[in-house]
Amino acid sequence: MARAPEPGEIVYVRISAARAYQDEEGSETIWLSDGGAGFERTVDVDGISMLRPNRDLVLAFDATNWDEARTIRVMGVDDDAEEGNRVVMISHSVVGVDAYFNGADVDNVAVTIVDNDRADLVVTELGADGQADGETRVLEGSTDTAVTDTYALALSKAPDAGETVKVYLNHDGEISLASDRLLSDVDGTYVSFTAANWQEQVLITVTATDDYAVDGTLHSIVSHDVVSDGTAFADVEGAEINVTVVDNETPGVFIMETDGNTRVVKDGLDALGNPDGTGTTDTYDLRLTARPDGPVTINLRSDGQTDFVIGGRVFLHETGSPESGGYYSGLADFANGEIASASADWAALGFAAGQLIRVEGGSNAGDYKIQSVDGSTLVLTGAASLGVSSGEAVTITRLSAAITFTPDNYADPVSVTVAADPYFVRPEEARNFKNLRTGATRSWCHAGSHRGDRRRVRRTRSGYGGHSPGRVEPGPARHPGPRGWLGSFQHRYAQHLRRRRAGEPRWRADIDEPVGLWDVGRHYLR
DSSP states (O other): OOSOOOTTOOEEEEEEEOOOOTTSTTOOOEEEEETTSOSEEEEEETTEEEEEEOSEEEEEEOTTTTTSOOOEEEEEOOOSOOOOSEEEEEEEEEEESSTTTTTOOOOOEEEEEOOSSSOOEEEEEEOTTSSBOSOEEEEOOOTTTOBOEEEEEEESSOOOTTOOEEEEEEOOTTEEEEOTTOEEETTEEEEEEOTTTTTSOEEEEEEEOOOOSOOOSEEEEEEEEEEESSSTTTTOOOEEEEEEEEOSSSOOEEEEEGGGSOOOBOOOBOTTSOBOSOOBOEEEEEEESSOOSSOEEEEEOOOSSEEEOOBTTEEEEEOOBTTTBSEEEEEEEEETTEEEOTTOOTTTTTOOTTOEEEEESSTTOEEEEEEEEETTEEEEOTTOOOOOEEEEEEEEEEEEEEEEEOTTTTTSOEEEEEEEOSSOOOOTTSOSOEEEEEOOSSOGGGGTOOTTOOEEEEOOTTOSSSSOOOEEEESOOOOOSTTOSTTEEOOTTOSOOOOSSTTOOSSEEOEEOSSSOOOOOEEEEO
16 A cells, blocks of 8 residues: 555455356356465355355455555456457455545456457467567667567467467568467468467567668558368457567667556655655666767656656756756745745746756755746745745756767666655646656647647557657547557556647656757656
């Protein structure tokens, strides 16, 4: 949990798995288990002990166990019904006397059930950790600089005795496929399954073809056609995956999330108002797509809810200036966590909530974060400890975390650690999703989007990765597909994501580069 409940209070979390429809005779979905416990429980019915499946669980948290992770195991029930593959939801509800937890929103969990009663081809896209991540994304390059990806093929059930199932793989020249199980005949390249090996996943490695052409981000389809010499798999439909092929001749940033997503938990505050160390951080990797001609600096900017941990190749530097904004030089008053200047319109000067600033000169020199901007007053977060002073001559400059790449290390991924800020208070109207925009050299405004607009985005040949604004048309904002917004890398578990304001990403970063144009993507963080 995010923090301990009040002493003596218990917070209950109910976990419920979706059931099969009443008209699906003999059909089951999933059962649940709390850690090492079983998927069934013993109940007393009229004095007789009987086993009942765990379709619901109730977890109890109090001041003694609130910070202990609970692992919920999920099992697909082996029924006799041919439902086909389907997705069922696990929902959560929270009840407690503590108003902080009572009725708290908890994400649903989507569970994909592969039906072992119906013949089917199972295609699973995998991340670098070997776990399903729902996408296949590759980057052109040499053996040392390319990024490959993998997916797995398997059958949902055993073929009949003596039956051979061939899965033919078809794709264009933008990619190549490799596996130690690939075979070929006059009809093409295929993978073979029999009753002896149908359960063994076949790993397919996808590599982008380095074409030495500036063609932006493309999409390549890999189709899988199922051909059987028996009856069990005779009428099975094939499947397709969409491979995002990122160009290594087009400048950009390539983001790789660890474990398929980026999640952080905020520290609680102790009695003295200091972080209690109960939060958790997360990381993602970042590198350039193409070799630059000179140093390239990526500025990482948060909306305030999170901070970038400084260290290694991630450093903090000043990005404000009189020309670009985020800079003030003059007299200021300091008191009660606020900086005031009657002559300053802070918003017009380029200062905004969530920004880091550096104060130089006077008795309150140091680095701070802006909680909010109110006319001539900067309200700082609770982390700020200011002395009272009036009319001090100071310089205030916007700061940013940053990474610098060179022609020698542009392909070396940099691990970026993200931590939740326990002091920053998220405005009520703000979303839970944060947008890390690495690069503002081409914005949504260039594509005809303006403040307050809502836009529908269609995929184009340039695809994702920020290399093209794409086709932007008026219409309801909607999530265009499993890769997220054009020019974006978005968490795949988001079911519906609407942009707050086109052209005004919530979490962004800029690129400082002396030669050439760098235009990159966005990264969403939950």
